[in-house]
Amino acid sequence: MIYLTRRVEFSAAHTLYNPDMSPEENEQCFGKCGNPKGHGHNYVLEITVKGEIDKKTGFFINVDTLKQIIRAEVVDVLDHRFINVEIDYFKKNVPTCENMAMWVWSRLESKLENCSLHRVRLYETRNNYVEYYGDAGEEIR
Amino acid sequence: MIYLTRRVEFSAAHTLYNPDMSPEENEQCFGKCGNPKGHGHNYVLEITVKGEIDKKTGFFINVDTLKQIIRAEVVDVLDHRFINVEIDYFKKNVPTCENMAMWVWSRLESKLENCSLHRVRLYETRNNYVEYYGDAGEEIR
Amino acid sequence: MIYLTRRVEFSAAHTLYNPDMSPEENEQCFGKCGNPKGHGHNYVLEITVKGEIDKKTGFFINVDTLKQIIRAEVVDVLDHRFINVEIDYFKKNVPTCENMAMWVWSRLESKLENCSLHRVRLYETRNNYVEYYGDAGEEIR
Amino acid sequence: MIYLTRRVEFSAAHTLYNPDMSPEENEQCFGKCGNPKGHGHNYVLEITVKGEIDKKTGFFINVDTLKQIIRAEVVDVLDHRFINVEIDYFKKNVPTCENMAMWVWSRLESKLENCSLHRVRLYETRNNYVEYYGDAGEEIR
Amino acid sequence: MIYLTRRVEFSAAHTLYNPDMSPEENEQCFGKCGNPKGHGHNYVLEITVKGEIDKKTGFFINVDTLKQIIRAEVVDVLDHRFINVEIDYFKKNVPTCENMAMWVWSRLESKLENCSLHRVRLYETRNNYVEYYGDAGEEIR
Amino acid sequence: MIYLTRRVEFSAAHTLYNPDMSPEENEQCFGKCGNPKGHGHNYVLEITVKGEIDKKTGFFINVDTLKQIIRAEVVDVLDHRFINVEIDYFKKNVPTCENMAMWVWSRLESKLENCSLHRVRLYETRNNYVEYYGDAGEEIR
Numbered sequence: 001m002i003y004l005t006r007r008v009e010f011s012a013a014h015t016l017y018n019p020d021m022s023p024e025e026n027e028q029c030f031g032k033c034g035n036p037k038g039h040g041h042n043y044v045l046e047i048t049v050k051g052e053i054d055k056k057t058g059f060f061i062n063v064d065t066l067k068q069i070i071r072a073e074v075v076d077v078l079d080h081r082f083i084n085v086e087i088d089y090f091k092k093n094v095p096t097c098e099n100m101a102m103w104v105w106s107r108l109e110s111k112l113e114n115c116s117l118h119r120v121r122l123y124e125t126r127n128n129y130v131e132y133y134g135d136a137g138e139e140i141r
Numbered sequence: 142m143i144y145l146t147r148r149v150e151f152s153a154a155h156t157l158y159n160p161d162m163s164p165e166e167n168e169q170c171f172g173k174c175g176n177p178k179g180h181g182h183n184y185v186l187e188i189t190v191k192g193e194i195d196k197k198t199g200f201f202i203n204v205d206t207l208k209q210i211i212r213a214e215v216v217d218v219l220d221h222r223f224i225n226v227e228i229d230y231f232k233k234n235v236p237t238c239e240n241m242a243m244w245v246w247s248r249l250e251s252k253l254e255n256c257s258l259h260r261v262r263l264y265e266t267r268n269n270y271v272e273y274y275g276d277a278g279e280e281i282r
Numbered sequence: 283m284i285y286l287t288r289r290v291e292f293s294a295a296h297t298l299y300n301p302d303m304s305p306e307e308n309e310q311c312f313g314k315c316g317n318p319k320g321h322g323h324n325y326v327l328e329i330t331v332k333g334e335i336d337k338k339t340g341f342f343i344n345v346d347t348l349k350q351i352i353r354a355e356v357v358d359v360l361d362h363r364f365i366n367v368e369i370d371y372f373k374k375n376v377p378t379c380e381n382m383a384m385w386v387w388s389r390l391e392s393k394l395e396n397c398s399l400h401r402v403r404l405y406e407t408r409n410n411y412v413e414y415y416g417d418a419g420e421e422i423r
Numbered sequence: 424m425i426y427l428t429r430r431v432e433f434s435a436a437h438t439l440y441n442p443d444m445s446p447e448e449n450e451q452c453f454g455k456c457g458n459p460k461g462h463g464h465n466y467v468l469e470i471t472v473k474g475e476i477d478k479k480t481g482f483f484i485n486v487d488t489l490k491q492i493i494r495a496e497v498v499d500v501l502d503h504r505f506i507n508v509e510i511d512y513f514k515k516n517v518p519t520c521e522n523m524a525m526w527v528w529s530r531l532e533s534k535l536e537n538c539s540l541h542r543v544r545l546y547e548t549r550n551n552y553v554e555y556y557g558d559a560g561e562e563i564r
Numbered sequence: 565m566i567y568l569t570r571r572v573e574f575s576a577a578h579t580l581y582n583p584d585m586s587p588e589e590n591e592q593c594f595g596k597c598g599n600p601k602g603h604g605h606n607y608v609l610e611i612t613v614k615g616e617i618d619k620k621t622g623f624f625i626n627v628d629t630l631k632q633i634i635r636a637e638v639v640d641v642l643d644h645r646f647i648n649v650e651i652d653y654f655k656k657n658v659p660t661c662e663n664m665a666m667w668v669w670s671r672l673e674s675k676l677e678n679c680s681l682h683r684v685r686l687y688e689t690r691n692n693y694v695e696y697y698g699d700a701g702e703e704i705r
Numbered sequence: 706m707i708y709l710t711r712r713v714e715f716s717a718a719h720t721l722y723n724p725d726m727s728p729e730e731n732e733q734c735f736g737k738c739g740n741p742k743g744h745g746h747n748y749v750l751e752i753t754v755k756g757e758i759d760k761k762t763g764f765f766i767n768v769d770t771l772k773q774i775i776r777a778e779v780v781d782v783l784d785h786r787f788i789n790v791e792i793d794y795f796k797k798n799v800p801t802c803e804n805m806a807m808w809v810w811s812r813l814e815s816k817l818e819n820c821s822l823h824r825v826r827l828y829e830t831r832n833n834y835v836e837y838y839g840d841a842g843e844e845i846r
């Protein structure tokens with residue numbers, strides 16, 4: 001068993017604002033991150049997959065194939081978007097880094113062949129990141 | 142003469158969209174960066190000042206003083222904001238990295254003592270940055 | 283279960299010198315790192331906590347809360363200090379990166395609500411780091 | 424139990440080309456990475472070892488000792504080489520990042536005292552890396 | 565006048581070996597970098613252009629246009645190549661970082677509209693880089 | 706004319722404390738950086754030299770030669786030292802990043818052949834750095 005990780009970046013706007021909470025509750029819960037006008041990040045996403053290598057090729061998934069799957073399922077969907085406004089799932093769920101990592105998991109899990117998804121790691125900034133290993137994946141479907 | 146640089150980060154949303162142009166012109170000019178809903182970045186700002194060092198202290202400006210000026214004049218104004226919507230100057234001027242660097246220059250230039258502003262460097266992403274040395278500063282006042 | 287990591291930096295001096303060993307033993311054991319006058323680092327500390335996210339907020343601990351706990355318990359204590367000289371625990375225990383990571387664990391473990399401490403990762407330089415998952419925590423109390 | 428990681432870099436040329444496959448199969452399997460003339464990388468290698476710390480020294484292996492072992496067994500062998508052409512094992516096995524990580528494991532595993540090898544992490548570029556924890560180590564001996 | 569920089573990466577093999585010098589001279593001059601089999605790097609290239617911004621768009625060249633020029637003229641030519649063997653100019657000129665930066669200048673200089681080339685910065689590794697401002701550009705045409 | 710930069714790191718302790726000033730003046734001037742016990746950094750030093758390249762070798766100074774000069778004149782002197790206590794010049798001059806950059810200039814300027822020193826850039830942390838181009842070099846001899 002060996003682990004392969006592909007790193008990608010995308011730029012998007014979001015706000016931590018739950019429309020089911022009052023403005024005061026949002027302010028107390030999210031502080032400046034909950035400015036309803038929005039702010040944004042250069043997100044860094046690391047996708048780790050695991051598998052057993054093929055003797056002939058020396059890998060279990062071509063890293064370019066993995067890159068194309070991540071691009072189609074995640075980057076092309078989120079890049080240069082205002083997440084709360086343009087992505088259906090996040091109209092009703094606060095796009096915290098935690099929720100976004102779980103959403104990424106649910107997008108990628110079934111698209112992989114010859115390997116399985118091991119970890120989604122998502123950096124909001126250099127100083128904050130979240131890791132998800134899939135055990136709660138059912139919750140966001 | 143010696144040069145001192147302070148680096149700071151802030152997270153904001155923007156869009157490259159000129160309201161005086163038609164949607165088609167904006168699309169042609171700015172591509173995906175002109176999505177009117179907005180997107181965002183972790184901006185990295187490097188401010189370089191120059192001066193002559195004082196024999197007694199070994200510096201010409203305390204780096205903490207410089208940090209406070211940058212925070213008050215730039216970071217506290219832009220951080221966690223949607224720039225096109227919340228900053229007056231950028232309601233009428235497209236917040237490209239170029240225009241933002243010139244705006245930062247105009248905010249800082251007159252606030253420095255014992256030294257002068259040498260360069261504003263602004264990274265929109267790790268792959269794109271702009272540098273401004275002030276010779277067009279008058280244009281944005 | 284999801285994992286959240288906060289990264290912080292602090293600058294401190296230390297030396298790898300055990301006062302219970304002779305100068306020759308220290309020299310043999312620690313080499314240049316044992317210069318008794320001291321040297322220093324820009325330490326990078328990554329604290330990982332784990333928990334289950336709250337549907338309403340999309341997180342289990344606000345990252346600003348986590349940041350304040352790390353600041354109060356670790357950064358404000360170690361930053362701009364000579365560790366061997368100013369921190370009681372390290373007057374008697376060599377402040378290797380390993381011992382420091384365990385000490386950080388013991389400082390943070392009981393301060394967290396709604397989540398538990400998963401990992402302390404401490405970089406002494408870009409090239410050397412230590413990770414601790416808490417299973418020897420009792421040793422340093 | 425505590426984990427210590429040492430990071431090193433080396434520069435080498437390789438190509439993903441299996442001489443037992445036809446040029447067309449290589450092209451289809453490896454794309455531009457299979458250019459038979461070769462290309463190269465600044466590889467980044469992180470070696471993680473685990474052990475129990477000694478009360479007297481505050482570590483279980485001196486990081487300089489670890490560095491020397493990695494240098495002798497890996498860096499001095501691969502640095503500034505064309506891996507497919509100059510390293511026997513890779514004359515017959517495609518030097519993918521995956522195969523190289525497993526080869527590194529087999530070189531280091533038996534050389535460590537007072538600790539055991541936990542993980543080999545090898546970056547081919549900033550965007551792609553592989554991790555190996557040794558459970559298939561026997562395959563490459 | 566404002567300066568815009570675009571950063572790109574490519575992976576290539578090269579060797580510092582001058583076929584007009586004897587093997588002994590090459591060895592003395594280039595050391596391990598002159599291994600005739602070759603080695604490689606993840607090169608990082610930063611291209612800086614300067615111009616005057618257009619009031620309407622807020623820029624003088626769209627960063628995507630700049631990216632496409634760099635890709636067509638440099639990255640697509642060098643990426644995943646063995647430079648000494650596959651690039652005509654470097655069959656007769658040693659592909660040092662210095663010579664490569666000058667070659668990049670000569671490829672890009674005439675392709676830019678509305679702006680002029682200011683600087684080519686080329687990193688061979690994180691620790692070594694070269695900058696060229698064009699004043700010797702004529703030498704390599 | 707082409708510019709070559711070599712980057713090195715060293716770890717040292719220092720304090721911003723001028724023994725000719727009272728403790729109160731030091732406190733007011735340097736804040737926490739003036740803790741007399743000391744603190745430390747992983748300093749990053751970038752040395753830029755300029756020259757004209759030799760047609761035969763493709764460079765004007767071998768980067769390994771430059772590295773050895775920097776090591777002998779700077780790194781071996783400062784690394785793993787308490788600068789205020791162990792370096793004569795800094796017993797009487799506050800080791801600010803500014804003063805240290807000027808000191809590095811004075812150490813290297815006369816040691817270079819076939820090229821001249823262009824710039825000393827010294828990072829105290831990722832967020833603060835100083836650049837010196839030599840025009841005040843006479844002051845520290």
